[in-house]
Amino acid sequence: MITVRSWGIAGGLVDGGRTGQMWLGKSRGGAVDLEALALGNRLVGNAPSGSAYESSGGLTMEFGEATTIAITGAVADVSVTNGPPIGWGSVAALPAGATLRIGRLIDGARTYIAVRDTAATRLAIAEPVPRPAPATTIGVWPGPRRDWFDDQAWIALTTSAYVVADTSRVGTRLAGPALQRLQLGELPSEGLVEGAVQVPADGQPIVMLADHPTTGGYPVIAVVDPADIHHVAQAAAGTKLRFSPRH
Secondary structure, eight states: OOEEEOEEEEEEEEEOOSSSSSSTTTOOSSSSEEEEEHHHHHTTTOTTSSSSSESSSEEEEEESSOOOEEEEEEEEEEEEEOOOOOOTOOEEEEEEEOOEEEEEEEEEEEEEEEETTTTTOOOOOOOOOHHHOOOOOOEEEEOOGGGGGOOHHHHHHHHHHEEEEEEOEEEEEEEEHHHOOOOOOOOOOOOOOOTTEETTTTOOEEOOOOTTOOOOHHHHEEEEGGGGGGHTTTOTTTTTEEEOOOO
């Protein structure tokens, strides 16, 4: 039995999401950072896409029975009451009555707490894993509406630094050199993929994440390489990102 005493900021129970429904305009959903979700689940012996808790700080959980957990994703100020301390990327056995609190995030945008499933058959990993260095250079491919922008817009996107203005499960808003369109009209709504870089009328790009909608009329100049989406997912407000073109 797990009792959530406080969901905090953007807290929720997530999994790998639901694929194969893009033709209905339905986004994947699930964990914003699939890499962190999979790592936490592997540490406790769950399937990589199994359920875990996602939080941007302030999540408080009380465990009614002995439980094995692991924490991945963003580095957070973590405290445990009535149980042992736990660090990033390591497995901890919490006794019944323990309370876990995820405080402010120190590095990153989303923390994941994986809890060993009662049906898990794999052994938990005994040794802690090192945290990979966060990447701020993100690969991008030309998007389906690249022709709505002149070459200077593409050059600006792929040579300038953009600062994360804010991030949510829907997308990450960036601030930097405005990307000017060649065409100023609005598009009919069309489907998006995760990682699509939309450009609204103000020229400031938005990178779509797990809960992205359809376009809403904004052209997509680029698409983040799938291998780098989790880096965007962990880019907190104030982080500088650069985009490297893939060919």
